[in-house]
Amino acid sequence: MKIGYQLKQVRERLAKGLVDKGILRTEKRNFLLFDMATHPVVDAAAKDEIRKRVRNVCSNRTVVLPPSQFLPEELEFRYLRTISMVCASYAANVLENALVTMSHEARERAFAQVDELLAEYSQWPFGKRAGGQQGIGANIGQVIAEEVERGKDKELQLEVCIVPPLPPFPSPALMLSFYRLLLHV
Numbered sequence: 001m002k003i004g005y006q007l008k009q010v011r012e013r014l015a016k017g018l019v020d021k022g023i024l025r026t027e028k029r030n031f032l033l034f035d036m037a038t039h040p041v042v043d044a045a046a047k048d049e050i051r052k053r054v055r056n057v058c059s060n061r062t063v064v065l066p067p068s069q070f071l072p073e074e075l076e077f078r079y080l081r082t083i084s085m086v087c088a089s090y091a092a093n094v095l096e097n098a099l100v101t102m103s104h105e106a107r108e109r110a111f112a113q114v115d116e117l118l119a120e121y122s123q124w125p126f127g128k129r130a131g132g133q134q135g136i137g138a139n140i141g142q143v144i145a146e147e148v149e150r151g152k153d154k155e156l157q158l159e160v161c162i163v164p165p166l167p168p169f170p171s172p173a174l175m176l177s178f179y180r181l182l183l184h185v
Helices: 002-020 044-059 080-091 106-121 138-148 172-183
Strands: 027-031 034-038
Touching: 044 080, 044 106, 080 106, 080 138, 106 138
Parallel strands: none
Antiparallel strands: 027 034
């Protein structure tokens, strides 16, 4: 089955892409009986830059994404990619990790902003936006519309992998058999 094969390879393909870009490195670690590949961060600058970008989108009234090594000026769909990353991190319950330096009140406003972004940019055509209820990201609608207009003859693909949450396992043997079933090993 093609879908099963694709789901099985998602983690490896994502990690390989980040290794190729120099963000992660591959190490072999021994976990009990198994040698597993781990992928620690090579340079914390990439992680810090992503966190700054997320905080920028979630908290600034006018969102400006300065060019960087990881998000060059000539990259197409810069804002749309960033909005997709923020919404995906929110859906995966990891957005909190990027907002940990913000106050509780600012985090709540940021989550409300991402709720608005998710509502406006989860379906094509994107909703028109003149600034949300929060007063954050007032220019995002215009910038996204300009990006889409400039790239109307281009294709932007987004690959989404939905993995169900794993149940608690009473024994390691049961957990291993579940993983084998899940991965069709």
